[in-house]
Amino acid sequence: MTRQMTGAEMVIQALIDQGVDTIFGYPGGAVLPIFDELFQQEEVRHILVRHEQGAGHAAEGYARSTGKVGVALATSGPGATNMVTALTDALLDSIPMVCITGQVPTTLIGTDAFQEADTVGITRPCTKHNWLVRRIEDLPAILHEAFRIATTGRPGPVLVDIPKNIQFQTGTYENCKDKALTQYHPAVKAPDAAIREAVELMAAAKKPILYTGGGVINSGPKAVALLRDLVKMTGFPVTSTLMGLGAYPASGKNWLGMLGMHGTYEANLAMHDCDVMVCIGARFDDRITGRIDAFSPNSKKIHIDIDPSSINKNVVVDLPIVGDVGSVLEDMIAAWNARKPVQDKAAHAAWWRQIDGWRARKCLTYRHSAEAIMPQYAIERLFELTKGRDTYIATEVGQHQMWAAQYYHFDEPNRFMTSGGLGTMGYGLPAAIGTQLAHPGSLVIDIAGDASIQMNIQELSTAVQHNAPVKAFILNNQYMGMVRQWQQLLHGNRLSHSYVDSQPDFVRLAEAYGAVGIRCSKPADLDDAIEEMIRIDKPVLFDCHVVSLANCFPMIPSGKAHNEMLLGTDVSDVDIGTAIGAAGKVLV
Amino acid sequence: MMIVAGQSQSAYFLEEEFPATERSHTLSVLVDNEPGVLARVVGLFSGRGYNIESLTVSEIEHSNHQSRITIVTTGRPPVISQIMHQLGRLIPVHKVINLTWAGDALERELALVKVAGKGEMRDEALRLAQAFNARIVDATLDSYVFEMTGAPADIDRFVGLMKECGLVELARTGLAALARGKMGI
Numbered sequence: 001m002t003r004q005m006t007g008a009e010m011v012i013q014a015l016i017d018q019g020v021d022t023i024f025g026y027p028g029g030a031v032l033p034i035f036d037e038l039f040q041q042e043e044v045r046h047i048l049v050r051h052e053q054g055a056g057h058a059a060e061g062y063a064r065s066t067g068k069v070g071v072a073l074a075t076s077g078p079g080a081t082n083m084v085t086a087l088t089d090a091l092l093d094s095i096p097m098v099c100i101t102g103q104v105p106t107t108l109i110g111t112d113a114f115q116e117a118d119t120v121g122i123t124r125p126c127t128k129h130n131w132l133v134r135r136i137e138d139l140p141a142i143l144h145e146a147f148r149i150a151t152t153g154r155p156g157p158v159l160v161d162i163p164k165n166i167q168f169q170t171g172t173y174e175n176c177k178d179k180a181l182t183q184y185h186p187a188v189k190a191p192d193a194a195i196r197e198a199v200e201l202m203a204a205a206k207k208p209i210l211y212t213g214g215g216v217i218n219s220g221p222k223a224v225a226l227l228r229d230l231v232k233m234t235g236f237p238v239t240s241t242l243m244g245l246g247a248y249p250a251s252g253k254n255w256l257g258m259l260g261m262h263g264t265y266e267a268n269l270a271m272h273d274c275d276v277m278v279c280i281g282a283r284f285d286d287r288i289t290g291r292i293d294a295f296s297p298n299s300k301k302i303h304i305d306i307d308p309s310s311i312n313k314n315v316v317v318d319l320p321i322v323g324d325v326g327s328v329l330e331d332m333i334a335a336w337n338a339r340k341p342v343q344d345k346a347a348h349a350a351w352w353r354q355i356d357g358w359r360a361r362k363c364l365t366y367r368h369s370a371e372a373i374m375p376q377y378a379i380e381r382l383f384e385l386t387k388g389r390d391t392y393i394a395t396e397v398g399q400h401q402m403w404a405a406q407y408y409h410f411d412e413p414n415r416f417m418t419s420g421g422l423g424t425m426g427y428g429l430p431a432a433i434g435t436q437l438a439h440p441g442s443l444v445i446d447i448a449g450d451a452s453i454q455m456n457i458q459e460l461s462t463a464v465q466h467n468a469p470v471k472a473f474i475l476n477n478q479y480m481g482m483v484r485q486w487q488q489l490l491h492g493n494r495l496s497h498s499y500v501d502s503q504p505d506f507v508r509l510a511e512a513y514g515a516v517g518i519r520c521s522k523p524a525d526l527d528d529a530i531e532e533m534i535r536i537d538k539p540v541l542f543d544c545h546v547v548s549l550a551n552c553f554p555m556i557p558s559g560k561a562h563n564e565m566l567l568g569t570d571v572s573d574v575d576i577g578t579a580i581g582a583a584g585k586v587l588v
Numbered sequence: 589m590m591i592v593a594g595q596s597q598s599a600y601f602l603e604e605e606f607p608a609t610e611r612s613h614t615l616s617v618l619v620d621n622e623p624g625v626l627a628r629v630v631g632l633f634s635g636r637g638y639n640i641e642s643l644t645v646s647e648i649e650h651s652n653h654q655s656r657i658t659i660v661t662t663g664r665p666p667v668i669s670q671i672m673h674q675l676g677r678l679i680p681v682h683k684v685i686n687l688t689w690a691g692d693a694l695e696r697e698l699a700l701v702k703v704a705g706k707g708e709m710r711d712e713a714l715r716l717a718q719a720f721n722a723r724i725v726d727a728t729l730d731s732y733v734f735e736m737t738g739a740p741a742d743i744d745r746f747v748g749l750m751k752e753c754g755l756v757e758l759a760r761t762g763l764a765a766l767a768r769g770k771m772g773i
């Protein structure tokens with residue numbers, strides 16, 4: 001069915017046809033026609049943010065917590081450039097996002113017109129694909145293709161730049177939701193031969209491990225369920241990247257905790273010593289591998305990934321399987337059941353004994369304090385007091401983010417919104433708002449740092465306006481703690497500009513925004529204060545004063561191997577100062 | 589746990605492992621000829637730190653707006669595979685073929701070579717041009733412009749000789765390449 005309508009109407013109609021109920025945006029001259037259409041309809045809810053970066057991260061939080069696509073809308077020029085960080089963030093974390101920007105009229109493009117920026121040029125390297133719409137005839141197909149590309153294969157952000165004159169022009173709209181405009185058709189199903197070979201390797205494994213990542217969550221609930229079946233079927237231990245937390249439950253008995261730079265001792269040593277590694281939807285990021293030449297030196301590596309460029313990018317694997325996690329695991333489980341392999345029970349038992357030995361190191365132990373709140377303790381209490389609830393956690397970037405990953409335990413996917421690949425401070429508050437708007441009845445907490453929270457603090461106003469009762473739980477250590485820790489490790493503890501001076505009074509700041517502020521600085525008061533935070537049905541800034549100089553352990557210093565890990569309970573300040581060699585210092 | 593400072597090598601410098609196998613590869617890339625497609629390809633190379641030795645692009649199918657981009661780049665086999673996969677990720681890219689892997693591909697380039705001079709050197713330039721099958725496309729009393737088509741290495745040799753005969757300037761098209769035999773891309 002086709003209908004005549006303006007370009008601006010087409011934008012709204014395409015959103016409706018794609019099932020979009022919420023978008024995040026900010027108006028300006030070049031998108032006024034689209035805002036005018038938004039005003040005249042009820043189906044799509046527009047959430048007005050306070051900065052376009054906030055719109056982008058809110059769309060990401062919405063997307064990650066629902067499995068749906070996030071949509072953001074911004075004007076030309078500064079609106080579009082403000083979106084760049086969020087687009088890059090979504091690209092690195094494989095978050096499906098459609099961003100619509102206004103552009104100066106086609107007749108003015110290239111003239112340095114008011115608020116003109118080469119948006120498609122600027123965003124080309126930070127989107128999966130982008131378009132400048134040149135003709136009204138092309139608009140419907142591009143809009144729908146944008147959704148298809150953002151959500152299929154390896155998800156990612158796309159951007160559609162629409163000149164203002166095209167928003168006003170009238171053309172023919174067709175719902176081409178299920179038509180492909182380009183030849184883009186990522187392979188979902190893997191070849192049977194690869195699946196059978198994987199099953200052979202896994203069946204013969206004596207010291208296996210499943211290394212899972214964000215791709216399991218990208219693939220969706222079916223992949224998550226199948227992963228859990230696979231673990232039951234094989235009995236293999238499971239670890240996950242930061243991005244994959246929750247796909248396998250942290251309360252599951254095969255769970256080893258997160259791996260990587262700040263992963264657990266047992267997860268990293270099991271990765272180092274395993275004989276068969278099955279990487280499922282993870283990308284051998286440098287936070288995971290540490291020193292490549294010492295990375296899991298004696299294992300056969302199987303890598304399941306939908307993006308062929310992820311395979312053999314950092315680590316050469318023995319068996320690449322290109323396909324969707326859900327589809328591959330389904331075939332793998334079927335092949336395993338058909339073959340009914342006899343596993344080496346004795347070897348597995350020995351492997352688990354070894355793992356239990358590593359677990360016994362209790363690598364997440366930290367020194368407690370009765371006077372001051374330890375940051376790890378704060379997260380532990382937050383977890384204990386919220387675990388029975390329907391809770392979503394977002395984070396900013398820094399030590400608090402890692403403590404959240406270590407001490408908050410996720411039993412379900414899509415519950416942890418964090419900026420992994422880009423590490424964007426300022427991600428958490430808007431992402432929490434996006435999450436809250438998608439899950440109005442749920443408890444949504446942004447585990448924040450005192451520096452990060454100030455990067456998008458203006459979004460507190462968005463939360464107040466839209467009745468999104470998000471809680472920003474600030475681990476206030478008065479430092480850019482992660483930077484300070486690296487300065488201690490690498491630069492002789494010269495704390496150059498990592499002290500957060502002239503902090504605002506977060507309680508009064510919250511009040512100024514019409515939110516609620518809570519301050520807590522004593523371990524004895526913490527539980528009551530957290531309970532109070534949970535009870536308040538409004539946005540809250542929780543200023544949790546924690547000790548200033550705690551370091552985040554375990555840690556594999558950059559340039560080191562998995563078995564060269566620093567543990568919190570047995571490193572001295574001297575060890576910390578000498579842990580990284582000259583070659584490691586140049587790494588990030 | 590023992591931590592020994594300064595012993596580890598960097599984790600990220602994969603490059604050092606197989607220096608011997610680094611060589612140049614000719615990639616043939618079939619793309620939709622839409623605005624920005626060349627910028628996507630070039631941006632991918634510069635953004636990811638791959639080098640481009642030669643790049644040519646032209647529409648080859650006017651009916652469906654398809655272009656062939658021929659890129660010469662150097663790297664070890666894993667880097668070349670990575671480049672090919674990264675190219676494959678671009679939405680307007682239909683196909684990526686490594687002509688160097690496919691074997692002994694046909695590789696041709698066109699050069700326009702301007703030389704100026706009189707007397708002996710002018711005669712020598714003409715003789716060499718004949719030997720290299722270069723055509724005269726412009727002549728004045730004290731200059732020639734030669735057109736030469738051939739494998740890049742032959743053009744290099746011709747140009748090298750012309751330097752001795754008063755080379756003024758040079759324009760090269762970059763590579764056009766096809767696999768031998770009956771199979772298409």
Ligand SMILES: Cc1cc2nc3c(=O)[nH]c(=O)nc-3n(C[C@H](O)[C@H](O)[C@H](O)COP(=O)(O)OP(=O)(O)OC[C@H]3O[C@@H](n4cnc5c(N)ncnc54)[C@H](O)[C@@H]3O)c2cc1C
Pocket residue numbers: 092093094153154155212213214215216218219220240241242243244258259260261262263280281282283284285287288304305306307310323324325326397398401402419420421422423424482
């Ligand atoms: C301060 C800081 C410290 C960090 N420390 C750690 C750490 O200690 N440990 C850690 O794990 N991370 C850490 N990170 C995060 C890290 O930088 C990476 O973001 C993360 O490790 C990448 O996760 P991933 O491998 O699961 O890949 P993702 O970025 O989630 O990528 C997913 C992969 O799956 C593939 N995929 C997507 N969809 C599908 C599908 N449907 N089917 C199949 N494959 C699919 C993609 O192609 C991609 O290769 C840290 C980040 C910060 C900011």
Ligand SMILES: Cc1ncc(C[n+]2csc(CCOP(=O)(O)OP(=O)(O)O)c2C)c(N)n1
Pocket residue numbers: 396397398399400401423424425426448449450451452453475477479480481482483
């Ligand atoms: C936008 C941005 N700028 C700079 C950095 C570098 N950086 C990483 S962590 C960090 C400090 C974070 O401090 P805070 O939010 O207080 O968290 P803490 O580490 O103290 O828990 C900085 C500056 C970054 N990740 N993002």
Ligand SMILES: [Mg+2]
Pocket residue numbers: 398449450451475476477478479480481
């Ligand atoms: Mg801090």
